[in-house]
């Protein structure tokens with residue numbers, strides 16, 4: 306269970322809060338899509354949940370762990386077990402797609418492994434399976450710098466999942482993908498939620514949210530103004546966003 310109460314975020318240059326008190330409970334295995342107009346705070350919410358931003362107020366409880374009260378160890382656990390996929394994923398452009406998946410993300414992978422690049426056969430097989438399931442087996446040996454934006458995004462998602470992230474926070478994970486591939490990737494994420502109890506919180510366009518998410522949050526001006534089970538939004542609901 307993930308429990309957030311009163312999440313507030315203000316940036317120092319501007320005293321108007323960007324997030325104005327967000328509350329929610331999330332259970333394992335939910336696939337939440339965040340929708341809403343540009344500037345409503347979708348990316349900031351994900352960044353705060355990923356602890357890429359300091360919070361200005363609020364409580365954050367994951368299972369029985371009060372993340373902020375636990376201090377360094379609480380934050381470390383989130384960084385280790387949760388994956389954050391930003392719009393431009395932080396892949397190493399000089400390493401192959403496969404190597405990026407194998408060595409993982411800072412925070413998820415022991416430093417010695419990142420430095421030496423040493424991997425076990427099981428890890429290799431797991432990484433190749435994951436790359437294949439994202440339809441990129443033929444790109445595994447290409448340097449990440451030579452992949453398209455959509456391919457990089459899929460490799461970053463594969464990397465997070467290959468390292469066993471149990472919560473995936475993804476900022477527009479299918480941007481730039483053709484509709485068929487976008488549906489495939491989201492279908493895969495949905496399947497992971499259902500079979501592995503992975504929790505996904507992703508910023509998505511409304512029509513993809515309607516099709517794939519188990520829950521939809523609509524954001525407006527730093528607040529969640531709509532929190533519904535995944536389904537087609539009514540015209541009135543769409544007009545609020």
Ligand SMILES: Nc1ncnc2c1ncn2[C@@H]1O[C@H](COP(=O)(O)OP(=O)(O)OP(=O)(O)O)[C@@H](O)[C@H]1O
Pocket residue numbers: 316318319323341342343344345346347348349350
């Ligand atoms: N570091 C910052 N300094 C000042 N303002 C910021 C900062 N980061 C975000 N903002 C502002 O906070 C608001 C919310 O930004 P955020 O990126 O979360 O919006 P969004 O809903 O993800 O938008 P989009 O759909 O365009 O990506 C915006 O008005 C943005 O300009």
